[in-house]
Amino acid sequence: MLAMNQVKSNRQVCEQELIDIIGVDATLRLERAFSASYLYIPARAPSKAIINAIGLAPAMKLVEHFGCGDIWVPKALLMKYRNISICQEKDAGRTLPQLSEQFKTGVANIRRILKQRGIKR
Numbered sequence: 226m227l228a229m230n231q232v233k234s235n236r237q238v239c240e241q242e243l244i245d246i247i248g249v250d251a252t253l254r255l256e257r258a259f260s261a262s263y264l265y266i267p268a269r270a271p272s273k274a275i276i277n278a279i280g281l282a283p284a285m286k287l288v289e290h291f292g293c294g295d296i297w298v299p300k301a302l303l304m305k306y307r308n309i310s311i312c313q314e315k316d317a318g319r320t321l322p323q324l325s326e327q328f329k330t331g332v333a334n335i336r337r338i339l340k341q342r343g344i345k346r
Contacts, residue, residue, distance in 0.1 A: 238296045246290050251283035252302055260300035268293035308338050315344055 243252045255264075258278035266275075269292070271284035279287075311324055325332045339345075 236291065236294055236296050238291070238299065240299045240301055243299075244302070247279065247283035247286050249302070251279040253306065254279045255283075255298055256300050256303040259298040260303055262298060263295040264298050265295050266291040266293070308342070311335060311338050312342050312344055315339060 240252065243255065247255070255275075255278055258274070264275070265272075266287050269288065271281075271288050275284045275287065307328060311328055314324055314327065319327070321332045321335050324335045328335070
């Protein structure tokens with residue numbers, strides 16, 4: 226049985242909390258690298274993978290705030306930006322198959338995104 230101080234904490238992180246701590250750009254980069262997965266944040270210094278993904282200063286802020294535990298990295302912000310980009314590309318004249326290939330998702334999903342945003346196909 227693990228002692229109380231050996232138990233790692235798993236934490237569901239609110240995306241707004243990440244934005245408040247490391248900023249929008251670093252949150253987007255974190256989501257691109259680690260979205261929809263748990264990420265271990267070391268207690269003293271960030272890992273090379275985290276530094277490579279978001280840079281040293283934001284990585285240090287993650288360590289200061291979440292150090293010595295796992296956090297769940299959401300992907301909602303990344304999806305919002307992707308959906309905005311899909312709409313912009315459609316407005317620029319891209320076809321559904323082109324959008325599907327560019328954003329690595331199915332044509333049906335592209336249609337759904339465009340419909341949600343009120344954009345005619």
